[in-house]
Amino acid sequence: MLKAIILIGGPLKGTRFRPLSLDLPKPLFPVAGFPIIQHHIEACQKVEGLKEILLIGFYQPSDAFKTFLSRAQQEFHISIRYLQEYTSLGTAGGLYHFRDVIQSGNPECFFVMNADVCSDFPLTEMVDFHRQRSHACCTMMGTEASREQALNYGCLVENTDTHEVLHYVEKPGTFVSSIINCGVYLFSPEVFKHIATVFARHQEDLPSDDSFALGSKDSIRLEQDIFPMLTGDSKLYVYKTQNFWSQIKSAGSAIYANRLYLALYHKTHPDRLAAHGEGMPSIKGDVYIHPSANVDSTAVLGPNVTVGANVTIGPGTRIRESIILDGASIQDHSCILHSIVGWNSTVGAWTRVEGTPSDPNPNIPFAKLDSGELFSEDGRLNPSITILGRNVTIPAEVIVLNSIVLPHKDLPHSYKNQIIL
Ligand code: GDD
Ligand code: GTP
Numbered sequence: 001m002l003k004a005i006i007l008i009g010g011p012l013k014g015t016r017f018r019p020l021s022l023d024l025p026k027p028l029f030p031v032a033g034f035p036i037i038q039h040h041i042e043a044c045q046k047v048e049g050l051k052e053i054l055l056i057g058f059y060q061p062s063d064a065f066k067t068f069l070s071r072a073q074q075e076f077h078i079s080i081r082y083l084q085e086y087t088s089l090g091t092a093g094g095l096y097h098f099r100d101v102i103q104s105g106n107p108e109c110f111f112v113m114n115a116d117v118c119s120d121f122p123l124t125e126m127v128d129f130h131r132q133r134s135h136a137c138c139t140m141m142g143t144e145a146s147r148e149q150a151l152n153y154g155c156l157v158e159n160t161d162t163h164e165v166l167h168y169v170e171k172p173g174t175f176v177s178s179i180i181n182c183g184v185y186l187f188s189p190e191v192f193k194h195i196a197t198v199f200a201r202h203q204e205d206l207p208s209d210d211s212f213a214l215g216s217k218d219s220i221r222l223e224q225d226i227f228p229m230l231t232g233d234s235k236l237y238v239y240k241t242q243n244f245w246s247q248i249k250s251a252g253s254a255i256y257a258n259r260l261y262l263a264l265y266h267k268t269h270p271d272r273l274a275a276h277g278e279g280m281p282s283i284k285g286d287v288y289i290h291p292s293a294n295v296d297s298t299a300v301l302g303p304n305v306t307v308g309a310n311v312t313i314g315p316g317t318r319i320r321e322s323i324i325l326d327g328a329s330i331q332d333h334s335c336i337l338h339s340i341v342g343w344n345s346t347v348g349a350w351t352r353v354e355g356t357p358s359d360p361n362p363n364i365p366f367a368k369l370d371s372g373e374l375f376s377e378d379g380r381l382n383p384s385i386t387i388l389g390r391n392v393t394i395p396a397e398v399i400v401l402n403s404i405v406l407p408h409k410d411l412p413h414s415y416k417n418q419i420i421l
Contacts, residue, residue, distance in 0.1 A: 002050040002127070003102060004111040006040050007091055010058030016250045016371060019389040019406050020340065025059050027115040028068055030325070031254055032261035033272065033288040033306050035068060039261060040113050042268070043121035045076050050111075050123075052079040054102065056094040057115075058087060092220040096195045103189055112222075114183030118257040119245040120264055121184065129163075129239045130186045137191050137235040138227075140165065141184035143245050144366040147175055154181030154223050158238050165236040170223040178366065179238065181223070182245050191226070198225045249371035251340055252358040252385045256369050258323055259304040262286035274301070281313070284320070314349070321357060331396070339386040342407065347388075348396030355385030356402050381417050 008027040017026045028035040037055070044050050059065065061082060072080050083098045095102065095112065102110060109130060111123060122141070130139040145153060155176040157167040169176050198220050206217045220226070230236040244260045247253060263286055265272045274280075274287040281295045285303025289295060293311040300318050307313065308326040316333040327344040330336060334347050338355035347353055360367040376382050386400055389407035394400055398414040405411065405420045 001105055001107050002047060002109060002111070003052045003054065003105075003107045004040075004044040004047075004050060004113065004123075005054045005056055005095065005102065006037055006113050006115050007094065008037065008055050008057035008059065008115040010085075010088055011060075012058075012088065016374070017254075019404065020251055020254075020342070020387060022407060023390060024064055025062070026248075027055075027057075028064055029254060030306070030308060030323070031118065031248070031257045032265065033290060033308070036118070036248060036257075037115050038072065039118060040115070040121065041072060041076060041078075041080065043119075043123055044111065045078060047111075047123045047127065049108075050078070051105070051107075052081070054098070055080070055082045056085065056098060057082070058085040058089075060084075088219065090219040090225075091222040092195050092198075092226050093218050095222075096192065096199055096220060097218065099192050099195075103192070107189065109186055109188045112185045112187060116248045117183050117245065118248055118260055119182065119184065119241070120243050120267075122239070122241055122243065123184075123186075126184075126186045126239050129237070130188075133234075133237055135234045136237050137188050137194070137230055139186045139237045139239050140227075141182040141245075142179050142238040142240045143182055143242075144240070145178055145180045146364045146367050147178055149368050149370070150175070150178045150180050154227070155179065156181060156238055163237050163239070164232075164234060165227075165230070165238050166232050168223075168227040168231050168236070170221075170227075179240065181227075182241070183247075185222075194226055194229060195220060198229070246369050247371060250358070250384070251387050252355075253369050253371050254323065254340065255304075255321060255338065255357065255385055256359065258306055259286070259321070262288060262304055262306070290326075308343075325390075340388065342388045342390040342392055344390060345388045345392040345394070347394045348398070350397045351394055352399045352401075353386055353388070353394065354399070354401050355387075356383035358384055381419060383417065 027037045085094045154170045156165045157177045248257050274283045274289045281299040287302040287305045289307045290309040292309045293307045295313040296315040298315045299313050304321045305319050306323045310327050311324050312329045314332040319336045321338045322336045323340045325343045328341045329346045331349040334351045336353045338357045339353045360369050383402040388405045391408045392405045393410045401416040403415045403418045
């Protein structure tokens with residue numbers, strides 16, 4: 001039997017995802033029409049013998065969370081539970097804290113997946129790979145990155161014949177390797193022995209006075225505390241994927257992930273892609289339209305557009321490379337490019353909402369998306385996608401360019417390169 005754990009973090013994380021994470025936990029943000037972690041769950045469901053999925057994080061279980069959990073349980077006929085950490089315990093601390101729950105039923109091994117990544121998740125291939133290496137304690141999914149970008153990730157050096165990891169450094173200061181950690185692992189239960197060693201050491205080493213925040217002694221990180229300990233001992237292996245993989249850190253990366261998951265639907269869920277036909281809107285490339293959305297037949301959508309539930313899209317509109325969230329209304333002849341339109345927001349007629357994409361550099365092999373800083377060093381807002389928060393109203397005949405609009409704003413006029421508070 002197998003299990004999967006999805007590390008969903010908590011409200012202190014995901015600050016680069018604001019204002020979209022202000023009222024919805026980032027793991028529930030819809031990409032290609034479904035919450036980010038639903039894509040993980042759908043991949044897990046395809047793995048033979050995988051019986052339970054545990055979400056570990058430190059969010060308070062909100063209504064949105066409870067609704068998601070109960071809906072997912074029914075839809076996927078698999079046990080899905082949320083285990084709440086009392087504070088941020090780090091990527092291995094939560095695993096250790098809930099080790100009894102994870103080990104109940106004696107799973108042969110278990111996946112651990114970062115919530116903030118998108119991929120086609122080659123999980124079955126990882127199980128086969130792991131089983132072929134009887135001493136393996138962990139198989140890590142890896143991919144190639146450019147030399148410069150690799151520094152922003154966990155980097156590893158492998159034995160190219162056996163794929164054993166010989167050396168692992170988290171976000172190194174200087175070049176170590178261009179093979180990076182994708183944040184998807186398959187562990188044998190033996191790993192708890194290693195985490196226990198680190199846990200015991202932390203209890204001895206760290207003083208117990210008040211200067212240490214609650215839980216800091218219990219915080220253990222896979223990347224810094226565990227992986228370096230497993231290298232060079234036939235315990236840690238890398239399964240390298242050639243397929244798509246990206247982090248979802250900034251809102252701009254949600255637009256990129258949206259494109260990748262829509263493309264994956266050709267293989268996994270062709271029924272989710274909008275069809276062409278008479279009396280239907282004109283569809284270019286990959287588009288997802290929620291069945292409850294009302295899209296005028298003269299609208300032109302795509303490529304890479306997702307339209308949420310109860311959205312209204314008026315005549316003559318043009319939308320590309322964008323996510324339109326539930327309940328939004330896009331009025332006649334407006335144009336939305338490289339943007340996210342928030343829940344229940346309204347874009348007036350003949351208005352243009354446009355952002356600047358942050359795609360990976362196509363001229364650099366293995367380039368990844370940069371989820372860069374919001375502001376440049378001279379304090380200016382870096383051009384990025386335009387984001388309208390929840391319940392924003394944009395009047396008719398204006399232009400909103402490279403801007404971030406916080407929730408519940410009524411814009412009086414056009415804006416360019418601004419955060420509108
Ligand atoms: N439950 C829980 N508790 N989850 C956590 C905690 C915690 O205390 N801290 C982080 N996470 C979750 C986050 O929600 C995210 O899904 C994942 O763990 C990793 O988050 P970060 O700690 O922010 O690391 P990172 O994303 O900068 O880097 C990690 O992922 C990269 C790939 O995306 C590292 O594993 C890198 O080595 C890796 O390359
Ligand atoms: P933390 O995110 O908790 O560090 O606090 P902060 O919002 O004060 O600072 P941050 O560095 O995230 O943002 C810098 C500035 O962006 C803030 O001082 C505000 O002027 C503006 N800002 C405020 N709220 C938001 C938001 O939700 N999203 C974005 N992008 N900018 C915001």
